[in-house]
Amino acid sequence: MKRAVIVGTGRYVPPRVVTNADLTRWMDTSDEWIRQRTGIEQRYWVEEGVRTGASDLGLAASQRAMAKAGWQAEDIDLIIFATLSPDLFFPGSGCLLQHKLGLSATPALDIRQQCTGFIYGLATADAYIRSGMARRILLVGAEVHSSGLDISTAGRDVSVIFGDGAAAVCVEAVDSDAPLGVLGSVLHANGALAESLMTEAPASREWPRLTEAMLRERRHFPTMDGKSIFKEAVRRLPEVTREVLEATGLALEDIDLFIPHQANFRINQFYQQSMKLPEKKVFHNIQRYGNTTAASIPLALDEAVEMGLVGQGSTVMFLGLGSGLTWAAAVHRF
Ligand code: ACO
Numbered sequence: 001m002k003r004a005v006i007v008g009t010g011r012y013v014p015p016r017v018v019t020n021a022d023l024t025r026w027m028d029t030s031d032e033w034i035r036q037r038t039g040i041e042q043r044y045w046v047e048e049g050v051r052t053g054a055s056d057l058g059l060a061a062s063q064r065a066m067a068k069a070g071w072q073a074e075d076i077d078l079i080i081f082a083t084l085s086p087d088l089f090f091p092g093s094g095c096l097l098q099h100k101l102g103l104s105a106t107p108a109l110d111i112r113q114q115c116t117g118f119i120y121g122l123a124t125a126d127a128y129i130r131s132g133m134a135r136r137i138l139l140v141g142a143e144v145h146s147s148g149l150d151i152s153t154a155g156r157d158v159s160v161i162f163g164d165g166a167a168a169v170c171v172e173a174v175d176s177d178a179p180l181g182v183l184g185s186v187l188h189a190n191g192a193l194a195e196s197l198m199t200e201a202p203a204s205r206e207w208p209r210l211t212e213a214m215l216r217e218r219r220h221f222p223t224m225d226g227k228s229i230f231k232e233a234v235r236r237l238p239e240v241t242r243e244v245l246e247a248t249g250l251a252l253e254d255i256d257l258f259i260p261h262q263a264n265f266r267i268n269q270f271y272q273q274s275m276k277l278p279e280k281k282v283f284h285n286i287q288r289y290g291n292t293t294a295a296s297i298p299l300a301l302d303e304a305v306e307m308g309l310v311g312q313g314s315t316v317m318f319l320g321l322g323s324g325l326t327w328a329a330a331v332h333r334f
Contacts, residue, residue: 001176001177002130002132003180003181003182004129004171004181004182005171005173007068008067008069008169009168009301009302010068011061011165011168011298012064012166013164013166014044014164014165016047017044018043019031020035020041020160023156027155027156028153029160037264037266038161038264038265038286040161040163040265042290043290044164044289045163046144046146046164048146052144053088053093053096053144054081054083054142054144055094057164058142058166060166061295062140065167065302068170069170071138071170075136076103076137077106077107077135077136077137078108078109078133078136078138079107079109079137079138080094080124081094081142082140083110083111083117083294084112084294093110093142094109094140095108109124113189113324113326113328115296115321115322116327117293117294118167118294119185119328119330120187120326121141122332125139126182129171134173136171137171139298140166140168142165142167143294145293146162149162150218157224161291163291165292165296166295166299167295167301167302179333182331183333184331186329187328188236189325190326193228194325197222197225200214201219233267233321234270236321236327237271237327240319240328241317244319244329250315250331252275252277255315256316257281257316258271258272258281259301261319262289262296263296265287283300285300285303301316311334315331315332316333317329317330
């Protein structure tokens, strides 16, 4: 039986650290407010004015993951790129990354699922591998949020949260009857809540897609109904946990480490307490990176691997909720 197994992980963040104190130079906020409400202490943002897109960060993360997996670019037979901040309106960042890897015909697929992009991507990689359509898939989550944030006081509820960064995993087909690799995944979306977290412009439904009025009205910046998303998250994350356990026939105790999307430390703390999990079983790194959206789960995974929290035989659950709304979970055994 073909199994989709993660055989290499890598991450990359730009060198520029932006602390909460730095943010107070541009907006009315405080280190205390940000730490208390979100747990975030700092994030990484790309250098202003230096043309850096999601595919550039994705390239650096991919090279690290591929080095660990022992892959050359030519080994890849599909690229899956998850981002909400693509380099261009179109074509997708996956195509740009493909070229930067020196490839010229390898298929590349973009996924626009925001915070659950990595889980949707992993489920897609699993399906491709199990069906025999691909054997080696590079799955990347990458975001450059900082060039699209309103860093004035008007945008402070959103802009303090987001960080730039990328992470990649190499997913390989392994022929094995043992339960290994992706053991199961559950994906959900509810488009009725699409506008609770969105960037409205530029938009194909507008004519033209971007006007000076839209810029004046700041419709090109993300908006978020934070409270309702918080409530959705604390309801949906336990729910999807139970669903994926049922789908895989596992019990909560079989999971060695839970790697939730890093949207808010308080959401993940609430999750840990409501599921009655020991603190050390839920991984957090939002303090140092902020919310890197599609990159957040693989970035956390790469750190957990480096810290020795995930190794051969570890069973890990990935889970998250975000814009779409989308929510999802997957279980992987290393
Ligand atoms: N600094 C200081 N004060 C602020 C800031 C800030 N950065 N932002 C908002 N405030 C103020 C507000 O103006 C408000 O003031 P008021 O009481 O005088 O009106 C007060 O703080 C409370 O604001 P709330 O928005 O009610 O704060 P809340 O406790 O809800 O925290 C937060 C906001 C952190 C955004 C929270 O709602 C949250 O984390 N929500 C979930 C986010 C999430 O999970 N998103 C999905 C993933 S991201 C994705 O999919 C791309």
